[in-house]
Amino acid sequence: MTATSERAVGQPLRRIEGPDKVTGAARYAAEYQVGDDLAYGWVAQSPVAGGTLTGVTVDPLVEADDVLAVLWHGNAPRLAEGDDPELAVLQSDRISYRGQALALVVARTLEAARAAAASLQLSIDPSPADTVLSFARDDLYTPEKVNPDFPSETSTGDVSAAFDAAPVRVDVTYSTPALHNSPMEPHATTALWEGDELVLYDSNQHPPGVAATLATLFELPPERVHVITEHVGGGFGSKGTARPNAVLAAMAARVTGRPVRLALPRQALFSMVGHRTPTIQQLRLGATPDGKLTAIDHLAVAHTSRLFEFAEQTAVTTRHLYEAPAVRTGHRLARLDMPTPRWMRAPGEAPGMVGLECAMDELAIALSLDPIELRVRNASSSLLTDCLRHGADRFGWHDRDPRPRQRRDGDWWIGTGVASATYPAMVQPSTARARRLSTGDYEVSIAAADLGTGARTVLTQIAADALDVPHDRVRVRIGDSTLPFASVAGGSSGTASWGWAVTGACRALRDSGGSDEATFDSSDLVEQLNQEGKHAYGAHFAEVRVDAVTGEVRVTRLYGLYAAGRILNPRTARSQFIGGMTMGMGMALHEEGVLDPNVGTWVNHDLAEYHVPTHADIESITAEWLDDAGEGQNPMGSKGIGEIGIVGSPAAIVNAVWHATGVRVRDLPVRLDKLLPHL
Amino acid sequence: MDLVVNGDRHTLEMDPRTTLLDALREHLGLTGAKKGCDHGQCGACTVLLEGRRVNSCLILAVTLDGASVTTVEGLAHPVQEKFLEHDGFQCGYCTPGQICSSVGMLDEALSDDDPPELSDAEIRERMSGNLCRCGAYPNIVRAIREVAAR
Numbered sequence: 001m002t003a004t005s006e007r008a009v010g011q012p013l014r015r016i017e018g019p020d021k022v023t024g025a026a027r028y029a030a031e032y033q034v035g036d037d038l039a040y041g042w043v044a045q046s047p048v049a050g051g052t053l054t055g056v057t058v059d060p061l062v063e064a065d066d067v068l069a070v071l072w073h074g075n076a077p078r079l080a081e082g083d084d085p086e087l088a089v090l091q092s093d094r095i096s097y098r099g100q101a102l103a104l105v106v107a108r109t110l111e112a113a114r115a116a117a118a119s120l121q122l123s124i125d126p127s128p129a130d131t132v133l134s135f136a137r138d139d140l141y142t143p144e145k146v147n148p149d150f151p152s153e154t155s156t157g158d159v160s161a162a163f164d165a166a167p168v169r170v171d172v173t174y175s176t177p178a179l180h181n182s183p184m185e186p187h188a189t190t191a192l193w194e195g196d197e198l199v200l201y202d203s204n205q206h207p208p209g210v211a212a213t214l215a216t217l218f219e220l221p222p223e224r225v226h227v228i229t230e231h232v233g234g235g236f237g238s239k240g241t242a243r244p245n246a247v248l249a250a251m252a253a254r255v256t257g258r259p260v261r262l263a264l265p266r267q268a269l270f271s272m273v274g275h276r277t278p279t280i281q282q283l284r285l286g287a288t289p290d291g292k293l294t295a296i297d298h299l300a301v302a303h304t305s306r307l308f309e310f311a312e313q314t315a316v317t318t319r320h321l322y323e324a325p326a327v328r329t330g331h332r333l334a335r336l337d338m339p340t341p342r343w344m345r346a347p348g349e350a351p352g353m354v355g356l357e358c359a360m361d362e363l364a365i366a367l368s369l370d371p372i373e374l375r376v377r378n379a380s381s382s383l384l385t386d387c388l389r390h391g392a393d394r395f396g397w398h399d400r401d402p403r404p405r406q407r408r409d410g411d412w413w414i415g416t417g418v419a420s421a422t423y424p425a426m427v428q429p430s431t432a433r434a435r436r437l438s439t440g441d442y443e444v445s446i447a448a449a450d451l452g453t454g455a456r457t458v459l460t461q462i463a464a465d466a467l468d469v470p471h472d473r474v475r476v477r478i479g480d481s482t483l484p485f486a487s488v489a490g491g492s493s494g495t496a497s498w499g500w501a502v503t504g505a506c507r508a509l510r511d512s513g514g515s516d517e518a519t520f521d522s523s524d525l526v527e528q529l530n531q532e533g534k535h536a537y538g539a540h541f542a543e544v545r546v547d548a549v550t551g552e553v554r555v556t557r558l559y560g561l562y563a564a565g566r567i568l569n570p571r572t573a574r575s576q577f578i579g580g581m582t583m584g585m586g587m588a589l590h591e592e593g594v595l596d597p598n599v600g601t602w603v604n605h606d607l608a609e610y611h612v613p614t615h616a617d618i619e620s621i622t623a624e625w626l627d628d629a630g631e632g633q634n635p636m637g638s639k640g641i642g643e644i645g646i647v648g649s650p651a652a653i654v655n656a657v658w659h660a661t662g663v664r665v666r667d668l669p670v671r672l673d674k675l676l677p678h679l
Numbered sequence: 680m681d682l683v684v685n686g687d688r689h690t691l692e693m694d695p696r697t698t699l700l701d702a703l704r705e706h707l708g709l710t711g712a713k714k715g716c717d718h719g720q721c722g723a724c725t726v727l728l729e730g731r732r733v734n735s736c737l738i739l740a741v742t743l744d745g746a747s748v749t750t751v752e753g754l755a756h757p758v759q760e761k762f763l764e765h766d767g768f769q770c771g772y773c774t775p776g777q778i779c780s781s782v783g784m785l786d787e788a789l790s791d792d793d794p795p796e797l798s799d800a801e802i803r804e805r806m807s808g809n810l811c812r813c814g815a816y817p818n819i820v821r822a823i824r825e826v827a828a829r
Contacts, residue, residue, distance in 0.1 A: 024711020
């Protein structure tokens, strides 16, 4: 074994699958050639938000030569009970939301499947739709836990008394709209049965999890379900577990005896695969005149569906980011006739930090104190302080006039804003296998998914260092549920979790004295960790200009400085940070599911009307990090970086808009019609 | 009908409702062009039709008898290497569209009677039909800028 002088970790290695992605060779779930008898599925979705499906009538003349099956709850195969009621597709006559899958057409061609699905007559006995979230509802309830397993309510000290006694107070309500993950690759599955083994080419964030779920639903031994997830066209939380497309495709393949491809149309993603709940947040902050927080009170309401309780952990960050003698947080839910909300990039942190970090800005104004100084005086972590202070230097904060509406350049009002960022540094149990090949190279296997995070690349670097070999002698295999178990690509925990298992397997092989294979399961070590209170930190700075005539907001500069442990690959890490910040800009200015309350749907359910940031929206986005800042609890010393970019960046922009214009928008996104009357 | 794709002539028999995108993906096995929205809203399906960039999901294949199409599989363009160098993608799903669009865009600019200066702002404006949810925009612009500067 030869020691290498240059470590692979820390190098800006290019993406290993990059050449495949720029030539069209990379294959995604709907792109596998699986035989001449491939059939296509198309879902018929509910046009109403609630009611009962009493029948499905098929016009025998429509696409008669090509339709192979029409499935609905009256004839679909029975599924075993699983954990997720959303996956009990075509099992019941009950309609729980608009957009729910009510029937599936399987046909020889895509065109025939689509036309036949559109022609189905769905007999529905509708019920009234209750779809609007508000603080005034009398049926709000306190969930037992919030995602994933936090207490719903916490309280330290007497918040009401502390707030009432505080010399300086802010009492404000912020709201964030429904948001849609909108990965570029719609959820898709190609399913086939090989004997009694189910093979799924599926777009997801967790191949072994999807395999286990499908095994349960179809009552198969786990080893008989094989999920292949070679490339994933983004997920952002919406592919964290199996979605209805996987179940429907498997069902259709069983019924027709053919491979079946089911790619959801873009519009279906707005209802069938999850979204970020809208939130309404009441924040009360109390402080001494010198800017020490004495009371923090954060109550958040969100919605969930009739089918499934998902409780966004909106106020959880408020429990730890700043210190105060009295802190109270709570969550309330409304069960509505709406699609089920799920994970979307930084669930909890992203919307919750809109409320907290905008309220902190308002408190700084009330105190006539610099907003960075206010945060530093109350920060619970020196890493946060470092990011704020160094970030202020690098961004050029110091000559800022704190008064709003002071800088004008032609028609543009110009302002700057800041917000803190944080995200938990999580690790989950995983297993990896390392093999020495006859060529002398190494193969490292783990059932992880690379959603574009760079997992394949960074795991190669980690393995090379653990084996003491150059990275080009390591081949990493991922994206296959039959490989050793990997945790989900979610919660910014992938690299920390999988990298630990990879390190263990590679070191075991290196130290084995000549064996050809070693496996390592990190479960015992991970379970011994105390993960509470372990976070990455950051600070976001925004400079905006607002057109005084039209109200248009442009983000001139968005800057993030992070303390996120050891950065393993600067090239892919920077991309993840700026990607999160870009989505944060969308959250601040563009993205909004606009509800039609009568129908229980978002009227702008496509990419023309649900606005995500485009090329033209981006002027300057920069991400930097503090080297070796607060090492994570794993052999690499890394902390997760996939989500922190969207935490706080929206608030920095909203705060900058106030500084530019003097207009405080508390209802995201900051649309021009909310600014125009005040400009 | 006949279609020339990446220099090869194909004779196709298809449902007349088949889009150019589905013809490429489902009938010719050329899955480089991606289906992101099927409504001309995201740009992931961008290919070059007679050298000009188009949303292949918005064109019925049957209207293109004898036409020549270039997909990402048929490209060998310096911008592809620049995408690798500047990390102009993460998940890769919008990437073939971004690349075909940038090739078409560069050609549009070059062949303009009054060629525009391809500043970053100009590149962004001309590329805004191609969405990237991973947020690789600054890296994509850098990649295109370096090719444009040649």
